[in-house]
Amino acid sequence: xxxxxxxxxxxxxxxxxxxxxxxxxxxxxxxxxxxxxxxxxxxxxxxxxxxxxxxxxxxxxxxxxxxxxxxxxxxxxxxxxxxxxxxxxxxxxxxxxxxxxxxxxxxxx
Amino acid sequence: xxxxxxxxxxxxxxxxxxxxxxxxxxxxxxxxxxxxxxxxxxxxxxxxxxxxxxxxxxxxxxxxxxxxxxxxxxxxxxxxxxxxxxxxxxxxxxxxxxxxxxxxxxxxxxxxxxxxxxxxxx
Numbered sequence: 001x002x003x004x005x006x007x008x009x010x011x012x013x014x015x016x017x018x019x020x021x022x023x024x025x026x027x028x029x030x031x032x033x034x035x036x037x038x039x040x041x042x043x044x045x046x047x048x049x050x051x052x053x054x055x056x057x058x059x060x061x062x063x064x065x066x067x068x069x070x071x072x073x074x075x076x077x078x079x080x081x082x083x084x085x086x087x088x089x090x091x092x093x094x095x096x097x098x099x100x101x102x103x104x105x106x107x108x109x
Numbered sequence: 110x111x112x113x114x115x116x117x118x119x120x121x122x123x124x125x126x127x128x129x130x131x132x133x134x135x136x137x138x139x140x141x142x143x144x145x146x147x148x149x150x151x152x153x154x155x156x157x158x159x160x161x162x163x164x165x166x167x168x169x170x171x172x173x174x175x176x177x178x179x180x181x182x183x184x185x186x187x188x189x190x191x192x193x194x195x196x197x198x199x200x201x202x203x204x205x206x207x208x209x210x211x212x213x214x215x216x217x218x219x220x221x222x223x224x225x226x227x228x229x230x231x
Contacts, residue, residue, distance in 0.1 A: 042222040042225040043153070045221065087152065087153070097155070099152045101152045
């Protein structure tokens with residue numbers, strides 16, 4: 001079956017760095033997405049990786065290793081507004097998005 | 110950047126009535142749109158995939174006669190919840206496949222989400 005694993009919840013301190021991991025087992029691979037979702041709102045796009053390596057975008061970076069079925073989202077200089085759920089999604093061979101359950105990130109002052 | 114709008118943002122209706130939710134891609138043409146449902150504290154669940162001009166493809170367990178999807182143009186898809194019941198109360202989110210700017214200016218295909226519609230059936 002297809003499976004996306006990410007931690008349920010993480011806590012970090014304002015100004016610090018946090019890494020949210022995502023491992024996947026899917027039928028085929030056509031890219032991995034990270035989305036941010038604040039409570040009560042729709043997800044917003046953060047990053048897309050299809051090749052191995054690190055993609056940097058301001059305070060957020062995303063890493064992919066296809067051979068390991070592994071990705072992480074790195075958030076630097078954490079701000080209180082970064083408190084949200086972070087969803088990892090993989091596009092499989094049928095171009096369907098397979099979603100992880102999301103990681104709730106709690107930022108403390 | 111690519112924007113998707115959804116209307117209405119919130120709707121309360123009586124059991125047995127039908128509710129129509131519109132999803133529009135505002136500045137790009139979306140040949141494929143997706144409808145998701147999300148219950149509180151749960152992940153997104155894909156309901157159906159709609160391609161412009163053809164019938165929607167429904168996920169297993171989703172009743173196509175209850176959740177009518179129409180994708181009449183490249184910028185508009187609608188979801189109609191027919192004869193809604195309290196168990197249909199949920200957060201419905203549409204998504205459109207489009208192209209956005211990735212790192213280093215490269216164009217990447219991605220999915221853009223509408224703001225969602227919160228449906229409460231009494």
